[in-house]
């Protein structure tokens with residue numbers, strides 16, 4: 001069984017999908033805790049599923065490094081086999097990435113390396129592309145530059161807004177993340193290959 005800590009910043013709809021899937025006996029993944037960098041709405045999903053949560057706001061610390069150390073301390077308490085950034089909208093300090101990677105994944109609403117960063121869907125709309133996508137990557141010290149574990153194209157449809165496009169991308173993200181987590185749990189995806 002793969003134990004996972006999920007970090008979020010916002011609505012947590014991808015987290016909600018993972019929590020629901022993790023309740024199926026044949027899905028070899030358990031969410032052991034959910035962390036956030038603010039009072040994120042998505043923490044409610046953890047509560048609904050009886051999963052413990054913790055909040056570590058950057059503003060409570062004198063530096064990003066101290067914030068990162070507290071985040072690490074909270075994560076370590078759960079001894080997870082993997083940490084997943086699921087809509088976690090802050091860059092992690094290098095010390096945190098070095099300790100957790102390659103057992104540190106991120107889902108991203110674009111076909112990386114296209115449209116990295118915090119506004120991937122808006123950027124794709126602004127660029128007028130016919131298709132964008134969804135990716136699941138190993139987090140490294142860059143911004144969305146880590147090894148790609150899974151990705152899939154998503155078309156931009158006539159009449160799409162940023163919200164409608166993002167919703168369709170998230171459906172794909174949830175499936176890709178689920179497949180990757182199953183692969184890690186069952187041994188077909190070997191994160192050790194991405195250790196540096």
Ligand code: GAR
Nearest residue numbers: 010011012013014087107108109117
């Ligand atoms: C997801 O699309 C996730 O990939 C994205 O935030 C959304 C979170 O949605 N993350 C990034 O853009 C990170 N650069 P949710 O809070 O409804 O799960």
